[in-house]
Amino acid sequence: MKHSIMINKELCISCSICVKDCPVSNIEIKDKKAQIISDSCLFCSHCKAICPKDAIEITGYSEDVEDIDKFLLNSSDLMKAIKTRRTIRNFKDEKISNEIIENIIEAGIYAPTARNNQDVSYVILDNKKDELESYAVNMFRKIIKFFKPFSKSLKRMEIDDKFFFKGAPIVIVIISPNKINGAIAAQNMAFMAESYDLGVLYSGLFSVAANKNKKIKRALELTGKNKVVTTLVIGYPAVKYHRIAYKEDAKVLRK
Template identity: 50%
Template sequence: MAEHVINIDKEKCIGCGMCRKDCAAHNIVIENHKARVLSNDCIMCGHCAAVCPKNAVTVSGYDTEPVPMEGEVRLKPEEVLDVIRFRRTIRQFQNKKVPKEVVEQILEAGRLTHTAKNAQDVSFVVLDRKKEELEREAVRTFRKLKVFADWFSPMARRVTIDEHFFFFRAPVVIVILSETKLNGALAAQNMEFVAEANGLGILFSGFFTMAANASPKIKKALEVSKGKKVVTTLVMGYPAVKYQRSAQRKRAAVKYL
């Protein structure tokens, strides 16, 4: 039996055609003033269930129900731009625990993020009891690589890889796994917004991501399944630094054709 099945309640369906018009897979027709699904071979995006004015369409196989929208939900453009404008990568964190409910909100943002072809292929590893152990393993890996990097990069020669080189004593580290970089990156961006809304600062640790993908030992500890890879690592906590202004950026490279 298929994991997810689209069901249409004929009693509730009014044949308005909203589901048919919005179906990306062209998988719904209207017959005798009622909607009918052509095949279960579908991306299961859920648009049909979301758009139905009578809640006649459901998708089976999920352990949560759709959340009804009460009124319009819109962000203020100026505030969104300011969040992006004043966002800085944080490497100085307070010695302050992040509440469990905040971490769960951040994970929920990742879970709810749309994915290409509705793959829903993103998963998360919250480093807790193994955080220091995996950081030490990543340090060992990078110290070996640094010998070669020092030959080519003056910046690499200035860097000291200490025991907290990757996580900077941050209280929370979330590793994002996915089959595609795009889906993992989309999830990470939404998770960052929710973290910022809770007053947290974020570091996207490209270095730990590199070490995790290069080290069989780290991948095994993270239980990276076949077909997936570490896309990015979110290092987060309450900032111990306050920035006073935005950083300058180049002009946007835009063409109107």
């Protein structure tokens, strides 16, 4: 969608807050009013969000932005959510509502992206899930057969029909030309999923298969520089963890 940005000069009080906040220094004060300098706007809407008089208008979006109610993210709850998260590989046979799926995607949309490119897209695998999984299974069975004699861990690996998606009700494939943008969106989505008592598996192996296999690429409509960054396998956990995981001490330098 094409966007344009305008400053309502009648509302502008030339406080300069937008000038200081613009990440690409694209706003100046002229004749005691804020004005846009060039067409280098990122459309990040920082100016819109920070203006105390709501004097900035950005066109071309399907919905207007909401005002922010003051709230405090509780740091101890947040740390608990981070620490108790586990990769789930065992799911209940229970559907996920469309409303929850939409909220998970919305959590991805609000992730930051480099230069506000918003170049992350999502494919929800629902009806086609089993078909795409079978392509990946066939591909991996061939690869594993070849490498099995050379690897201890591969020797015990059995690629059953549900090897990638573990029977989960929903899989969301995250696509972007930029790995970091896709990964941040994915983590937002994973936490949103967990807030609904859902469990998540990042399927790196399916992502590898998807980027290599022509049939999967076609089904995902992967074109140009777009790649599968990661794949979230999501469902209600059929397992319960009683303890938090061991982790190595942080490697931190302070200079």
